[in-house]
Amino acid sequence: MPRSGSSPKKTVTMRDVARMANVSQSTVSRVLSGVEGGIPIGEETRRRVLEAVEALGYYPNLHAGSLRGQKTFMIAMMIADIGNPFYHPMVRAVQDVAHAHRYDVIIANSDHMREGEERFLESVIRRPVDGVIMVPYHLGEEELELLIERTGAAIVVLGQQIRHPRVDVVFGQxxxxxxxxxxxxxxxxxxxxxxxxxxxxxxxxxxxxxxxxxxxxxxxxxxxxxxxxxxxxxxxxxxxxxxxxxxxxxxxxxxxxxxxxxxxxxxxxxxxxxxxxxxxxxxxxxxxxxxxxxxxxxxxxxxxQYPAEMGRQMAEALFERIQKEYVGPGRRFEVSCRLVIRESV
Amino acid sequence: MPRSGSSPKKTVTMRDVARMANVSQSTVSRVLSGVEGGIPIGEETRRRVLEAVEALGYYPNLHAGSLRGQKTFMIAMMIADIGNPFYHPMVRAVQDVAHAHRYDVIIANSDHMREGEERFLESVIRRPVDGVIMVPYHLGEEELELLIERTGAAIVVLGQQIRHPRVDVVFGQxxxxxxxxxxxxxxxxxxxxxxxxxxxxxxxxxxxxxxxxxxxxxxxxxxxxxxxxxxxxxxxxxxxxxxxxxxxxxxxxxxxxxxxxxxxxxxxxxxxxxxxxxxxxxxxxxxxxxxxxxxxxxxxxxxxQYPAEMGRQMAEALFERIQKEYVGPGRRFEVSCRLVIRESV
DNA sequence: GTTCTTTATGCAATCGTATGCGGTAATTCG
DNA sequence: CGAATTACCGCATACGATTGCATAAAGAAC
CATH class of the missing domain: 3.40.50.2300 (Response regulator)
Known part of the structure; x- marks a missing residue:
């Protein structure tokens, strides 16, 4: 039974747009993804398609694109505990950079535990993402190897001694x-x-x-x-x-x-x-x-320490790799620390 | 050109498992998703499949399942600002409930702004999720209507006067x-x-x-x-x-x-x-x-206020809807407040 | 020995999008 | 006026997993 009519979910797909605009679904795709240098699109056709998009309120389904082997437009971030204030500026910085790139961020807590970190690795394999930011306390090179060979994701790690051609590392000194x-x-x-x-x-x-x-x-x-x-x-x-x-x-x-x-x-x-x-x-x-x-x-x-700065560094390094603006060996970034003298000493 | 051999991403698919176990891909699917009451699987076959899964280190690709109209195993959560300590216990509680259900959580900040809240709605339409938890300050019923009719997601909202058969509301008094x-x-x-x-x-x-x-x-x-x-x-x-x-x-x-x-x-x-x-x-x-x-x-x-309690309430209500354990009109949950007298008064 | 179940498996369609390739019409050129 | 471009666009397929339906083999009933 193909879902009763009372069901509320009526996804608008490219095909609906195509039907309304009297073009093929692939034309809609080309109009929307606007491939430069690709097959050109007639002015009239483009207009009709965009009108139909507007009229139907069409939004592309990102899952479909992910499956097709394109970008997922998601990154995953693992920290120890979102309840620890130290991570907030870091998370926030990562989110801000990500959203500027129209990316969503999945956040997971490891609770400082090895199992938590391993669970995160597994979840990233199950749900491919374009990039991964980790603040591990336990996992080292060998464990990350699994992640690296099983996913195409860009990887940035904070504070671990990892030398791998595909991962960048940010260090607080x-x-x-x-x-x-x-x-x-x-x-x-x-x-x-x-x-x-x-x-x-x-x-x-x-x-x-x-x-x-x-x-x-x-x-x-x-x-x-x-x-x-x-x-x-x-x-x-x-x-x-x-x-x-x-x-x-x-x-x-x-x-x-x-x-x-x-x-x-x-x-x-x-x-x-x-x-x-x-x-x-x-x-x-x-x-x-x-x-x-x-x-x-x-x-x-x-x-x-400067967690916002760390987060920003990590996210920017990550997106340089995701966007292929940087390809090359693993980089190391240092974020310095500074003694702040107040009243308790 | 089918991707050169030097590329690092080699996704292991069900087909690979099927090939190794000498069964069809659909059989692999049935063994893994283990439909109770469905078509039974021979012992021998099941064993071979599971061995192959183990040997290849296969993990199902969640994107594919989402596309097929299944669950996405993701929920999205919108708060004002992850930097505000008030939200941490709430976020944490939601994450904990979600992870117990094997769900991932996408977190977005609205920064207390209407545009931020609208951007969130749009992103949820583009990337369907199974559930949405929102702490809106601006959006009301009409705006949520869009979300509701365009997505099949379960919805829970904190602190807004919204009466809709498909959304539950949690209230702090x-x-x-x-x-x-x-x-x-x-x-x-x-x-x-x-x-x-x-x-x-x-x-x-x-x-x-x-x-x-x-x-x-x-x-x-x-x-x-x-x-x-x-x-x-x-x-x-x-x-x-x-x-x-x-x-x-x-x-x-x-x-x-x-x-x-x-x-x-x-x-x-x-x-x-x-x-x-x-x-x-x-x-x-x-x-x-x-x-x-x-x-x-x-x-x-x-x-x-008890943000952890609020988060837990919201998440549990959400998953009751996601798992279809509850179907029915919008519910209202109250979380009480309490005056805590310390030294500043 | 034939027919009917039962059990176990495979085939193929499907979800929404991207894209190589082939096809058609319009345009230009010789 | 015929041929070669050029500009546009659709067909078909792929992505990975789920699932209805068909089917094969085995067993049971007559």
Whole structure:
């Protein structure tokens, strides 16, 4: 039964337009897609077709074009968690660039988990897209290989060491910034016991920042004391938990370095709740410079990353590849970080 | 020329699987889509097919299914701005429900603008999706009519008065909450000059909340003084601007009601910058209860909405329609608000 | 042994669009 | 006036998966 007449969906197709304009469906296609240098179209015909398009309110069905092997006009973006403010400017920047190119954006969360990242890869294979932007913490070259060989999509990745002729990489120089900020804490501010709130080493960014932190300690000939290292999960609550551990030590640290702002804010909250004065009793420094860093009191000293800039870079690199404006080996773009000194140190 | 061998994209299709398993392509389809009650498949055949699928790493191409008139396994969601923390839990909730159903989510920003909302409608017509979730501020029934008649998508809308047999509506009871909170400010807290930071009346939510505010004033027999009404654009900065205007009055208000938390936070910031003590010199109350409301000092008193709950409601209603578990007239769901008293009043 | 089910599989049409190729009419040229 | 261009346009097919219908083989009933 060919769908009862009461059904509301009546898709207007090219054939309908063709019928109304008294031309063939292929002519409609040619008028609309306007191939330069292709078969020319008569003025009269073109006019009739455009009139019919207008009258029927025809919109091309993008799925059909995708199937035919054309562009899908979609890109997919994977981030850890849309709830984390750090990603918002990044997502927004990507969306803006994409929409300027008339592209839609599918957004997926990995929740910082390996399975989440793998699920994303699979979904991209099932639903081909023209481009993929990823902020992975776990997946490396081998895993991306699958994606690369199974899809024609352009690929841009943030923050992973990946060298592949078909993927561009955008890097925040977070390790260098981490080293410099730690050194600043030690040299300029005189801190010699610094608590570190990190994450498990599975996270490449976590491992990288911790290494840079350790490097700075060594450089300053400071001892590495295990009790000053706590593991969080990027969330406000985990920052609070970590600082409570620190405060229960016989000699609490005089400063705390959290590898993201959410944990730093949690640390401040929890410390203040115990009557600790910041920065006098304990200094707190974060990483990211999310907008909320200036909302808390004292305002958070932090290492600024520029997620909007990262997003823009990634999206533009991606579209250069999608539009074939760039073909060639994988590129590397660096987005710098900057120490932003406020009141919490 | 049939694409040179150097090209990286080698899509594995059902035909490849069929060839390998020595069956027809339609048999592969039947094995994979596993129609219950349909034509049965021999054990041996099924095994061969599944082996071939495994060996080739086959994934079905979702675009093809969409074209054939099946589901697209995509929903589209329109919000005002992904940068606004209020939407994050909502987006997240929608994504979670969608992913549980193996659906992808396309997210678009309207930027609070009518054109943005219209652009979204068009994009949904061009790329059919199974469901649409909208948080419109401008579009009403007539505009949605176009969407409804041109697409088979299920539709759920937040916060607009729309009565249509095919769309469900989720409502925050923001008008009632606004009235009650204002009354509380007046009766319990004794404020008689309350500054109101709203938005232009084009926003239905803005108009609704302002009406509720005015209603509360009238109920309390308070005068309506134009100088106590400022127009913002939902952003932190606009809240700051508004409060500076208030402070320049000969008789500044003793309390400020902002219709969202971002503007309230901006108001607090700007007031504090001018040495105004909150809540003693001036009370501030917001709307939404974004997580950051507890990060600022003093902690923000505000009317809590429950965006995660809203998102969940919308998504579940949507999928009930998509899966045809519900067919019937448009439903209305209410999500209540609640006054959260903290330190800023 | 013939006819009728039942079971399992293949064939081919279909969705909406893009495009190579071939065909027709109008135009130009010799 | 006949032939060669040129300008336009339609036919047919491809894209990948779903699905109604036909069909072949096997089994059951007579």
């Amino acid at each position: 977070d390790d260098r910034a981490m080293f410099e900020a730690t050194t600043w804490l030690i040299q300029e501010k005189g801190h010699r016991r610094i608590g570190f709130i990190g994450v498990t080493e599975e996270f490449s960014a976590g491992a990288r920042r911790k290494a840079a932190f350790l490097h700075a300690l060594q450089q300053a000939h400071l001892p590495i004391e295990p009790e000053l290292f706590e593991i969080g999960d990027w969330s406000v609550e985990s920052g609070a938990r970590a600082v409570r551990k620190f405060l229960s030590l016989t000699r609490p640290p005089t400063a705390v370095f959290a590898i993201n702002d959410l944990m730093a804010i949690g640390a401040m909250e929890a410390a203040q709740a115990q009557g600790v004065h910041i920065p006098d009793d304990m200094a707190v420094i974060g990483f990211d410079d999310i907008p909320q860093a200036t909302w808390v009191r004292p305002r958070l000293t932090t290492v600024a | 923001d008008d009632r909450a606004m009235f009650e909170a204002t009354t509380w400010l007046i009766q319990e807290k004794g404020h008689r000059r309350i500054g109101f930071i709203g938005v232009t009346e084009e926003f239905s939510a803005g108009a609704r909340r302002k009406a509720a505010f005015l209603h509360a004033l009238q109920q309390a027999h308070l005068p309506i003084e134009p100088e106590l009404f400022e127009i913002g654009d939902w952003s932190v900065e606009s809240g700051a601007r508004a409060v500076r205007k208030f402070l320049s009055l000969t008789r500044p208000p003793t309390a400020v009601f902002a219709i969202n938390d971002l503007m309230a936070i901006g108001a607090m910031e700007a007031a504090q910058a001018q040495g105004v003590h909150i809540p003693d010199d001036m009370a501030v109350i917001g709307f939404d209860d974004i997580p950051q409301a507890t990060w600022v000092r003093p902690r923000l008193t505000t009317v809590a």
